[in-house]
Amino acid sequence: MQFGRVNDSLLSNIDFTLPDPADNQLVLPGKPAANVGMYIGCPRWGMKEWVGHLYPKGTKEANYIEQYPHHFNCIEFNATHYKIYDAYTIGKWKERVNRTDFKFCPKVPQSISHYSNLVNAQDQTTAFLEGILALEENLGPIFLQLGENYSPTRRDNLYKYLQSLPTDLQWYLELRHPDWFNNPATTKELFDTLRGLKIGAVITDTAGRRDCVHMHLPTPGSMVRFVGNSLHPTDYKRMDDWVHRIDQWMKNGLRELYFFMHMGDELSYIDATVYFIDKLKEVCGISIPKPVFQPKQQSLF
Helix, strand or coil, X not given: CCCCCCCHHHXXXXXXXXXXXXXXXXXXXXXXXXXXXXXXXXXXXXXXXXXXXXXXXXXXXXXXXXXXXXXXXXXXECHHHHCCCCHHHHHHHHHHHCCCCCXXXXXXXXXXXXXXXXXXXXXXXXXXXXXXXXXXXXXXXXXXXXXXXXXXXXXXXXXXXXXXXXXXXXXXXECCCHHHCCCHHHHHXXXXXXXXHCCEEEEEEXXXXXXXXXXXXXXXXXXXXXXXXXXXXHHHHHHHHHHHHHHHHHHCCCCEEEEEEECCCCCHHHHHHHHHHHXXXXXXXXXXXXXXXXXXXXXXX
């Protein structure tokens, strides 16, 4: 993900502090949940650089889908953003993952999110949902990402579309236009609306767009898209801060977290995930299986 990336020379001057919105107490009950779902993954099945380090030598790209679930328990499922797939095709992906606790988080097709203005999009939405429902127990939250040009001037279209979505599925919304975040009244209206509809808000933590790190929880769950900088020293401090915030949320009733790593360097995905999972265990007491390197291989960082 290139959204919000800046030159490394600027990173040490950026305020990476995570805000703490007061309205989160409206959805977090103030005591720990009985069980917390914790999912950590990447935006795709893998990269060729992983072969020989994470995946066995000789693994073909077509077989990354079978190797990936040995190391991660969810995926930011971007394939659905570019095409509406039928149930048969998606069902085949589910079979190849072959892990009942694995979660796909499908991204709403761009034909809906970017090109329809969210008007007269019901037929496309129905076709999209008919396909992804083939994931059955492997279906995680669905997320709708709107482009940087989708401003609050089109809020009526957005809210009507969100109201039309089936309530028996889990949804998250990602917004990027600055005007959603730089006007307090607009921001309040947005998160009040999402809270009323029980739709989550994607938190995009990227260096050059700190407004998108809003930290609002309209539901007692969160989806985070963490955009690191190939393990620049600031990445470690940022991940540490995230772990401590997750610990705070868990103590107050967070039920579920989806945390997706985005890195500029392909091997950094693995090392960042290992570091993050180790920190979660140290601070939060959560044990999540982490990526396992091939024999005689180890982290390059």
